[in-house]
Amino acid sequence: MTAQPTVNPFWAGARSRCPSCGRGALFQGFLTVVPTCAVCGLDLAKADSGDGPAVFLIMIVGFIVVFAALFTEIAVRPPIWVHLLLWPVLAVGLCFGMLRPAKGLMLAAQVRNKAAEHRSDHD
Numbered sequence: 001m002t003a004q005p006t007v008n009p010f011w012a013g014a015r016s017r018c019p020s021c022g023r024g025a026l027f028q029g030f031l032t033v034v035p036t037c038a039v040c041g042l043d044l045a046k047a048d049s050g051d052g053p054a055v056f057l058i059m060i061v062g063f064i065v066v067f068a069a070l071f072t073e074i075a076v077r078p079p080i081w082v083h084l085l086l087w088p089v090l091a092v093g094l095c096f097g098m099l100r101p102a103k104g105l106m107l108a109a110q111v112r113n114k115a116a117e118h119r120s121d122h123d
């Protein structure tokens with residue numbers, strides 16, 4: 001059993017760092033979670049955020065992009081090609097840019113709150 005993490009889960013998630021020590025890398029590759037933290041040895045093999053980060057991002061980015069598109073259309077009334085060029089690029093860019101921090105935050109919240117998926121047999 002590990003001690004209660006003292007690292008801020010928002011800070012650890014945003015930096016893609018271990019939710020327990022805040023120093024070890026959380027991912028190998030883009031979104032693959034390391035099995036154990038290289039610094040403190042936290043077992044992350046059973047940590048699974050599932051679809052949670054993607055669902056939150058779809059809702060948050062969708063709200064931002066739709067609001068920005070409507071505001072731009074009402075305020076500026078640009079040609080349609082501006083909409084077709086701008087909003088898909090922004091939506092995809094925001095999703096890819098925020099996916100790692102969102103997954104890191106969700107995993108950090110799971111570890112901090114001792115979510116069932118993260119519990120090991122030794123707890």
Ligand SMILES: [Zn+2]
Nearest residue numbers: 018021037040
């Ligand atoms: Zn660690």
